[in-house]
Amino acid sequence: MIYLDNSATTKPYKEVLNTFIQVNESFYANPASIHEAGVESNTLLDRARGQVxxxxxxxxxxxxxxxxxxxxxxxxxxxxxxxxxxxxxxIITTEIEHASILEAAKSLEAEGYEVDYLKVDATGTISLQELQEKLRKDTVLVSIMHVNNEMGAIQPIEEAAKLIHENSRAAFHVDAVQSFGKLPIHFNGDAGPDIISISGHKIHGLKGSGVIAFRKKMNIIPFVLGGGQEFGLRSGTVAVPQAVALAKAARMAAEYMEQSEQKYRKWHNELFDYLTSFGDSIHLLSTKLGAAHILSFSVKDLKGEILINALQKQGIIVSTSSACSSKQKKTSHVVKALNIPPNFVNGVIRLSFGALTNDEDIQEFKKAFTNVMKDLKGEIIV
Incomplete structure (x- = not known):
């Protein structure tokens, strides 16, 4: 099996799995307990927190x-x-955010909050001018994802941060789930975000682990009430093994980021040129300026599901746009926002690379896709 769906989830590093097992075996005590075993667990938790x-x-x-x-x-x-x-x-966000942002924003709208959704151009990028125009004295939060999960557009986070901090009192949140470990993202005073979200299973860590981090102390209500863990903001016994495993994955992602980006960019450009050779049969949603690890395209007059099944028969695993929306029988909100031609809307496919992807995988995809295009020639959406 050749796995090219790493933006949906990644296979955990063996080192991460080993760390998770070792912590479960040796540091299983509750980190909130005051006995020696609890103190040891808490020390390990603090070390992981410090590494992140x-x-x-x-x-x-x-x-x-x-x-x-x-x-x-x-x-x-x-x-x-x-x-x-x-x-x-x-609140200000964009029309191509992950559902965990958009659905939450809709919920707040129902409670009386006002939400502005920034549009994107054909490359999936927001307009900084529109952002500046939307900022108001009563703006309390701006949330902009760093890298779009469906087609890889990179948003101008640094420039956005400067605009937000110079023209409002709003906090700036960046969903870095698809960028952490692939592109530089960190707190950088007023030139960076105030809040960053990370997910473990996108960086060869474990599902069920993540991070929300702040540039400075902020006024924020607790997310879970209870025993006061995680500085009183997220109560409940902290999953030390998951936290330590995430810190391990994050360190490895940071260590390999530069060399990984070089590999991803090489494959991205190679596949971009290869897909372009099919002429008007294919529409590329991604651009060469987008994130290197994501490449999305659409085949004219074909359903994405047909392509996925055909490729799967040849041992190639890809997805239609995002895993979160691929099972839903409707057009992705990101595809709608990009305004692609109608006869390409239903055939969107996403390739996404990970640390375990290699050159042979890319060559095998090209062979398989060439065969699939020959076999499926003439199949039209019904």
Whole structure:
């Protein structure tokens, strides 16, 4: 099997799995307990927290472990506005965010918050001018993903941060689920975000692990009430093995980031040129300026499901746009936002690379796709 669906999830590193097992075996005590075994677990937890804080350029007490990217995103979208209603009830996000942002924003709209959704151009990029125009005195939160999960557009995070901090009192949240470990992303004063979300299973870590981190102490309501763990913001016994495993995966992602990006960019450009050779039969949603590890395209007058099944028969695993929306029988909101030609809307396929992808995988995909295109020639959407 050749696995090219790493933006949906990645295979955990063996080192991460070994870390998870070792911590479960030797540091299973509750880190909130005051006995020696509890203290040892808590020490290990603090060390993992410090490692993540170091990678993000923040302090230990500003890093919270969560169950993944969706929870981290929900934490930011609900936590900041509800704690800052005295400043206003206006939120800005984009029309191509992950569902964990968009659904949360819709929920807040139902509660009386006002949400503006920034449009994107054909490359999937927001307009900084529109962002500046939308900022208001009562804007309390701006949430913009760094890399789009469906087609890889990279948003101008640094420029956006400067605009937000210079023209409003809003907190700036960045969903870095698809960028952490692939592109530089960290806190950088007013030139960077105030809040960052990370997911473990996107960086060869474990599902059920994530991080929400803050640049500084912020006014935010607790996400889970109870015993006061995670600085009183997310109560419940902390999953030390997941936290330590995530820190391990994050360190490895950071260590290999530069060489991984070089490989991904080589494959991205090679496949981009290969797909372009099919002429008007294929529409590329991704651009050569987008994230190197994601390449999305669409085949004219074909359903994505047909392509996926045909490729799977040849041992190639890919997805239609995002895993979160691929099972739903409707057009992705990202595809709609890009305004691609109607006869390409249903045939979107996403290739995404990971640390375990190799050159042979790319060559095998090209062979398989060439065969599939020959076999499926003439199959039209019904």
């Amino acid at each position: 804080a170091n990678l993000l350029h923040t302090e230990n007490q500003h890093v919270l472990f969560t169950a993944g990217g969706t929870e981290s995103n929900n934490f930011a979208i609900f936590g900041v506005p509800k704690a800052n209603t005295h400043k206003g009830k206006h």
